[in-house]
Amino acid sequence: MRRELLAGLAMSAVLLTAQPLLSQDKPFAGVQIKVAMIDEPREWAFRDRLAQFEEQTGIKVTIDTYGFDNLFNKILTASAGKTGEYDVVQMHVPDMALFDEKGFMLDITDWVQRDAEQMELSDIHPAVQESHMKYKDRYYGVPTHVGGMNFYYRKDIFDAEGYAVPATWEEVLEIAGKIDEKYGPDMRGLVLMGKADIQGASTYQNIWGAYGGEYFDANGKPTLNTEAGLKAMNMVKELTSHAVEGSPSYSFDEAQTAFKQGRAAMVPFWDSGDNFFGDAAASQIVGKWAIAPMPGGRATNGGWSVQISKDSKNPEAAFEFLKWIVSPAMERELVPMTPSVRTSVLEDPANDKYPAYKGFLNLLKGNPFNFPKVTPNLQILQEVAEAQNAVMTGQATPEAALAQLQMDVEAIAVRFGIWTP
Known part of the structure; x- marks a missing residue:
């Protein structure tokens, strides 16, 4: 009962006030969410660290990984069918136009603005925010597995x-x-x-x-x-x-x-x-x-956006997962996998030995050519x-x-x- 009560309270908070439950250290203890991601090393690294996330938040996460085409087909089928199979999905950035325009994904603008300081949002390069986080000036996701x-x-x-x-x-x-x-x-x-x-x-x-x-x-x-x-x-x-x-x-x-x-x-x-x-x-x-x-x-600028399904029964818990995968600690821990989304990591002299990091920073400071959204x-x-x-x-x-x-x-x-x- 405790699990169902917490999940219900969390959902009510989202629907009524868009505010998290803060009365406990782990307000989402026992909540379970499912995530669909691309089957590649950065995503494997998230999966390998899920015990850390559960320890921090009480949220138990299952990550299913798929190849490029299968991932798209899987999340499109789930979204169109409103199955709620996945709370969190990863999509190729150009596909934001399909999933966000149709209302398949949750608009998280209020939450991002609420938690901007905690997320250290200003450290995520503005060009990445524009291309990987926003659709029509609203926040829908967080960037990961970026690159150009x-x-x-x-x-x-x-x-x-x-x-x-x-x-x-x-x-x-x-x-x-x-x-x-x-x-x-x-x-x-x-x-x-x-x-x-x-x-x-x-x-x-x-x-x-x-x-x-x-x-x-x-x-x-x-x-x-x-x-x-x-x-x-x-x-x-x-x-x-x-x-x-x-x-x-x-x-x-x-x-x-x-x-x-x-x-x-x-x-x-x-x-x-x-x-x-x-x-x-x-x-x-x-x-x-x-x-x-x-x-x-x-x-050319590419990469992936991680978003919350509109059909998720635990969207606030899902948002905790999004914040975790782009946290400063995670971005530093995953060096030198695909370039970081954080300016501080890209500019860190310790990472000068990874040419792609400086290359991606140059791309972002210039005029990135994004795929048509x-x-x-x-x-x-x-x-x-x-x-x-x-x-x-x-x-x-x-x-x-x-x-x-x-x-x-x-x-x-x-x-x-x-x-x-």
Whole structure:
């Protein structure tokens, strides 16, 4: 009875006052919550530490982990069916538009503002708050497993040849040509993730963003076929001529493998590249690479948001879990796993030895290029990926690819009510 009473009181507090029960040290003792997360190391680390959380709060947590597609399907089915199977779910940031717009997740703005000091909210970088915590200026989640794309390059070769780190894609193109001429064909100027999937779209965003690209204007009209888009597609075409031969078909695994095998001198890649390129057992370039800000100053920003199901029977207890996974203590404890969401951790000199941390901080201080936070984000990203792939493979000119892309995305925007012509 005590468990049911506490759960009922906690739920009443949420519905009536949105205030927690503070009359006991552990007001949620005995409460149980279930969590659905991605099946990756950072999430395993949370699971390994659940006994600590239960000791602190009295809340017993079960974490189920799933692969990328299965996680999405699982939480969508549970949300649409209002099953309440999971109190807490983890979603890819672009999917916030689907789950939050439909009211599947709990608006936690009042709680975040109430507990801002306890959470040390100001230490979570504003750019991360905007991209991973907010939807339409309201708080819905907390960020974890964040990261972005860095510009990786062969520092040994750059030093030997006297190349300056490129600040623009034009400079990348120039260096790529020189490397091709001197080191080819065994080493090419760069390798790209050019496959017609989300990795291809992610890569294109870095180049497109450098020229001022955006998905929509202020009225919701798609803005793919613009001067910025044409400059980016032409650059993609030029870069491909100096890229590892398989680049148009390369996705995540193929690109990181090519770079760590020494077959390319540059690659725009996710910050998880630190682990691949620094792995003495598998990488041939250990100690020979470095990272730099993305040329043009704009880099793709990615990661996950952890949110509370609207159907949770214990939402206040679930919020305690959210605060725990992004607490300063947890963020410090999980170094050097995926970059921290906290500025203090990213700026800590002790973490300078982890290149991705400084790389992510540079990304946040610049102008992060976020995935489109609209319901049909995956459809739009697929269209972008197919357009850039058509240019890379020579199946379409930049002009033709952009014209088709604009038409396709406009149709999606109209169908989903994003834009009315």
